[in-house]
Amino acid sequence: MARYGKQICGYAATILLVAGAIAAHARTGPDGLQDHSAAISSSELGLVDVQQSDLLQKQAMDNWISYNGDYTGRRFSSLNQITPANVSHLAAKWIFHTQNPGVLEVTPVVVNGVMFITGSNDAYALDAETGRLLWHHERGISNGLVDDASGHINRGVAVLGARVYMETDNAHLLCLDARSGNLIWDRAYATDNKNYGATSAPLIVKNLVLVGTSGGDDGVRGFLAAFDAQTGNEVWRFWTIPAPGEFGSESWPGDMYKHGCAATWMLGTYDPEMNTLYWGTGNPCPDFDGRVRPGDDLYTSSLLALNPDTGKLKWYFQFSPHNMYDYDAVQTPVLVDAKFKGAPRKLVVTANRNGFLYILDRTNGKYLYSKQFIQSLNWAKGIDKNGRPISNNLVPDETGVTVCPSYGGGTNWYSPSYDPETNTFYFRSLDACTLFRAKTQPFEEGETYYATGARRPPGNLPSTGYINAFDLSTLDFTWRDRQIGERHASAGVMSTAGGLIAFGNDAEEFEVDDARTGKPLWAFNLGQAVHASPMSYGIGGKQYFAVAAGDNVIAFALP
């Protein structure tokens, strides 16, 4: 025994006997949140050991267990301490500076008072009450990447057991020890085209870690892959561009299927009762030149319903067939159980980059409803009874054609939110247009594959951002709040049981509004652009909001 042997034994006994009894809330008072049935107990605070039952929780309470807070993707917190009546007292509690030279797009995940964030290829564990660093997994960024991957964007982690999973800019899946940040394993999962990258957070379903890729404007062949969370072995892979001879392959002559994109660059949602995974796909490639990919270009700009055990396709719904305007369909497909036209239905609701909000029956992919939310929309006359757009045949050429919504989309990857208490769907939109030009170009590894360009069109066309509240009962907007500020934020929305929505606004502020009316109630000047979606968590009876801004993560709470 080492010279400290006696002491070691004594300490060990102390840990074993006292750890559970020690007031883990030693730093905070016992004042619980209202209706706070799932608060962290003192025996759980500080312990990261995420079980399947945690992932299956239907309410996001103290823990924000995954990127969207729960499997439905609704980004709704059941915490209700912060309300319209007291939000004026909200104040910054801490700032964590990552020293990442870029702009963070991460949504923090919080497990029992421990926050996990990412910035580029780095992961951090923080004390969620103070923002102080517990560990830092440092990994240099990759050179030689293309387009979005070369921006080294990372949107966060997934957690299972005592393990943290993240993607890297060059499409590796990392498994880290949640207690130390040590690397447990590292799997390169997209190696046959260097235009692949990854920017998303992974999604855990059962014992699988699900990952997609970026490169969706760069001539990659999209896929969704599932890895065993324990071993890191690949279990299945679903290609989002069919191979020659497969259903839908008529759009991909020759080896075009290898470069058709339909990238899976945001994470999907999961219905445990239906045992179905819902995952959106990106635009086709080349983005603006449709002549080389005739037909609908399956499965681009689509929502896929997959069996998570096998990766087999159950159904698909294509929002924008043969798209030529970069209209990805990776916006969060939010799972909603609600009455639709009087009858209870299992719905999937999504505001699409193409400027329409869609409601589908998620049991079979049947189109139920759509609503145009971009006033200037001109690429389609409308949506037919089967959900297919009625195209206006605006074809980009070398001169260019003006199309609305813009290149950035009527909405985009930043989160929407669904409040089950008001049956309202909240999302950010951007009413703007782009001049698209096209020129046939060959695919070249190491180069983007837009073929060719997009820019702001001449003339006084709109460029207006909104936060929207769409009532799924009345199928109409409850309110639309025009955003004021110098630049359009790429910032998601969340809602809470306190009757609030929260988001980064166009004036580089974190803003909280009354969810029922859209009335702005409070804002904090972050002084940095928000390119991320917020979340909420609780510790010791206190509700927090957290959001990434610039290269910082900032947390807010009542005094």
Next chain:
Amino acid sequence: MKNNWFMRAAFPVFGLPVLCLLLFATMPASAQVDDQGAAIFSRNCAVCHGGDGKGSDRGPAIATEPSVIAMSDADLLSVLHNGAAGGMPAFPQFNNQQAQTVVKYLRQLQGVTGAGPYGSQPVGDAGVGKAIFFGKGGCSQCHMINGQGGFLAPDLTSYGRSRDAAAILQAIVNPDTKLQPAWRGAEVQTRSGEKISGVVRTEDNLQIVLQSQDGRYHFFDRSNLAAVNYVNHSLMPVDYATRLNTKELDDLVAYLVVIGRNATPEPPPTHRQRLGHD
């Protein structure tokens, strides 16, 4: 992989009912900082590489980047005198003595001791050393290598990459000689008399966070504590020189060297270029 533990000096841990804690100092080889080297570094290098050599927006982390650590002294002197691609300017104004002093100081920041990574070679059997690491030595109860082992002490996967065999042996048999105050264990006592101990993961004047053996973090306001007692020595056992025989120590060292030199090099840290639009 590097995490902040790796940057943080010695590893005085306690509260662990284990037979063996193999803990390595990872910070400067000597507590004696070369004043001239530090002064030159501070005036000329720190503006880009940071005062601790761990990098900034303007320059890479030369204290932690494996490819820099693996460079020979001669190569480092050449970069200093001639500059390098990527924006590293030349410093021809330093005479040889000054340049060598800067390199020596950088080696301290890197935690590189002895003759450097390509100095003395291990003489032991790495395969046997692995068995000792995960078995008789008990090292894996606290240390991790390639995803296997414990989490309270530094990950040693790439430890041997930048250290020579003699230095590693010294770190095993004399763990207390390189203690740094930045990272340590503590036992706290609440005002009601309860005690808890663990590794200090973060602290300031108001708060302290301990991590106990089960991986849990314990968060405390100091104002709620009657006492905080730090353990000012390494919990790395000091009796390896007698607990393991010479052959076993050589085998253990050989394992760490071989694993470290086979560790996958990390992508070099460079700078973000742009914000993607997706």
